Amino acid sequence: GAGVSQSPRYKVAKRGQDVALRCDPISGHVSLFWYQQALGQGPEFLTYFQNEAQLDKSGLPSDRFFAERPEGSVSTLKIQRTQQEDSAVYLCASSLGRRRGHNYGYTFGSGTRLTVV
Amino acid sequence: AQRVTQPEKLLSVFKGAPVELKCNYSYSGSPELFWYVQxxxxxxxxxxxxxxxxxxxxxxxxxxxxxxxxxxxxxxAQEEDSAMYYCALARGFLQGAQKLVFGQGTRLTINP
Structure with a gap:
């Protein structure tokens, strides 16, 4: 497709349940990011991949959060033993990377709204 | 640490009036700044x-x-400018990583 695709759009999970959120970036985009956006807040960085390498995972809030991008394309964000505070919109963004020393803008997906009950 | 501050959560102006959405940042290096809209x-x-x-x-x-x-x-301002606006910062290329730091956002409403 032409844009970044995320699935599912909505996910309701019972507390303690594991969830997996999927991101299909734009074809050829090297960089892939995950952000968490709580209600009324701006997006907050979770993790970053360059191709299949996870170069920065400093934003992952706990060891219950895990992300992978095994073939350098599709990425999955997994949250184990979900808690109510995990309720948020999870955004994926992809980018061509850098050119002439400057960042390209990122293309965001529509996000997955996770509600933990 | 990098930080982006958008002091106004809500901003309402009339159509045809000037608009200014404020963004201040904290970063010791040379940042790249962006505005995103939703x-x-x-x-x-x-x-x-x-x-x-x-x-x-x-x-x-x-x-x-x-x-x-x-x-x-x-x-x-035009009515179609009504949206949520986020200011964001990325470290410059000499500093490496490309992650964005976002402000909390300003909801702009243009009244007819």
Whole structure:
């Protein structure tokens, strides 16, 4: 497709349940990011991949959060033993990377709204 | 640590009036600054980047390193400008990683 695709759009999970959120970036985009956006807040960085390498995972809030991008394309964000505070919109963004020393803008997906009950 | 502050959560102006959405940042190096916009029921999208020095949909933003600001301006607001606006910072290329630090956002409402 032409844009970044995320699935599912909505996910309701019972507390303690594991969830997996999927991101299909734009074809050829090297960089892939995950952000968490709580209600009324701006997006907050979770993790970053360059191709299949996870170069920065400093934003992952706990060891219950895990992300992978095994073939350098599709990425999955997994949250184990979900808690109510995990309720948020999870955004994926992809980018061509850098050119002439400057960042390209990122293309965001529509996000997955996770509600933990 | 990098930080982006958008002091106004809500901003309401009349159609045709000038608009200024404030953004201040904290970063010791040379940052790259962006404005992102999210229209109702649409995804977050890039509005403009400071290095491009461009005007998009009539909006401009100038990076003021002395005041560490990157305010977004438009001389004459239009109803279709109503949206959520986020200011964001990325470390410059010499500093490596490309992650964005976002402000909390300003909801702009243009009244007819």
């Amino acid at each position: 229209y109702s029921r649409q995804r977050l999208q890039l509005l403009l980047r400071h290095i491009s020095r461009e005007s998009i949909k009539g909006f401009t933003a100038d990076l003021n390193k002395g005041e560490t600001s990157f305010h977004l301006k438009k001389p004459f």
